[in-house]
Each structure stands twice: as C-alpha cells, then as structure tokens.
C-alpha cells in the first residue's frame with residue numbers, strides 16, 4: 001500500500017531528478033535551481049507532508065488562503081522548524097491586501113506596479129529582513145493579461161530598486177499555454193535578456209522565476225533559477 005506521504009516523496013524525488021538532468025543538459029550546476037512547491041488549494045497537512053519529505057519552500061497565490069496556512073503551520077511546528085520555511089507569494093496583488101503579504105511572506109514574485117511595491121516597502125516590519133521581490137513580466141504580449149509589458153520593465157526596476165524595505169531579486173513570467181516549444185523557449189529567453197540588460201545598467205538581479213509543471217525543464221535550459229511547481233508535486237488541484 002502506498003501512503004500519501006510516500007507518493008509525495010516519490011514525486012518530489014522525480015522532480016529533483018528532472019531538475020538535475022535539465023541542469024546537466026544546460027551545463028549548469030544542479031544547485032543553481034531552487035524548487036518552489038506551489039501549494040495553492042492544498043490543505044496544511046499536504047504542506048506538512050512535503051515538509052517531512054524535505055521541501056521547505058512554498059508558494060501561494062491567494063493572500064487569505066496563504067496567510068491562514070502560514071498561521072496553521074506556525075502553530076503546528078516547533079519554532080525553529082517553522083522559521084526554516086521560506087514563503088513565496090506568486091499571485092495577483094491587490095493594494096488592500098499588501099499588509100498581510102508584507103508581514104507573512106519572504107518573497108513576492110508578482111510586482112507589476114509601483115504603487116504595490118511602495119506599499120509593501122512601507123508595510124514591511126523593520127524587524128524583518130527586506131522583502132525579496134521579482135517583477136512579473138508579460139512575455140506573451142496580447143495573449144496574456146498579467147504582468148508588465150517588456151518596455152515598462154526598466155523604469156519599474158529602477159524605481160523598485162530604490163525602495164528601502166525591498167530587495168529587487170529578478171523577474172518572473174507565466175507564458176501563455178502553448179504546445180509550441182520554440183515559442184515557449186523564446187518567451188523564457190526574453191525574460192533572461194531583460195534581466196541581463198538591466199544588470200548591465202547596474203542592477204544586480206540573480207533570479208529568473210519561470211517554469212511550471214509542464215514546462216520547467218525548458219525554463220531551466222533557458223536560465224530559470226526558480227521553478228514553481230504545483231500539480232507535479234501535489235497532484236491535480238481540487239478547487
């Protein structure tokens with residue numbers, strides 16, 4: 001009989017092997033890619049199971065859902081185990097919910113306007129380390145709605161880099177769903193080029209947050225440093 005815990009462990013193991021293989025194909029060090037477990041819609045016991053299997057980095061899309069799971073795990077775990085978890089916010093941002101994000105999360109990947117970034121910076125507790133942030137870029141132009149246009153990235157990046165309680169770490173994208181591998185590669189490569197250009201202007205961004213369950217190997221071959229994987233770890237979401 002296979003338990004839930006064993007299934008999760010086996011899936012995580014498979015993903016680590018696939019990340020490793022993709023890194024080798026791309027002549028990259030296997031530890032240059034961090035795996036984020038996208039736990040949206042998953043109950044807290046699934047996060048605890050993933051934690052028991054060694055996964056300590058989780059990503060959530062919805063503020064209330066994410067914060068209530070963070071509170072559940074804070075109560076369920078010894079303080080040092082809870083502190084070892086890194087929480088990433090990857091969902092759409094609303095200005096009336098920035099305070100909770102600024103308090104509970106370590107990273108935010110979905111910054112797409114200055115007003116949100118300014119609020120997060122103002123609301124980040126002075127006793128916490130700066131919030132680590134990425135700008136979300138719309139790399140698929142008219143085929144997608146969320147994120148900044150590539151032409152808007154430069155101005156926002158320089159503005160965000162000056163906010164005192166944020167550390168600008170890089171760029172994030174969600175390309176439109178497509179079976180066209182060459183197109184997908186071009187979308188990921190665009191994000192990498194945008195990041196490299198900004199670094200040449202004096203910014204120092206080390207992060208490319210790109211790649212999900214169905215395309216993370218291509219993303220790694222194109223330079224991803226963080227892959228955000230939900231379904232391939234936890235199974236289909238039951239919403």
Ligand SMILES: *Cc1c(COP(=O)(O)O)cnc(C)c1O
Pocket residue numbers: 038040061090091174212213214228229230231232
């Ligand atoms: C849901 C989600 C993911 C994970 O998607 P899977 O296909 O389940 O791996 C990654 N990134 C974002 C922004 C998401 O909303």
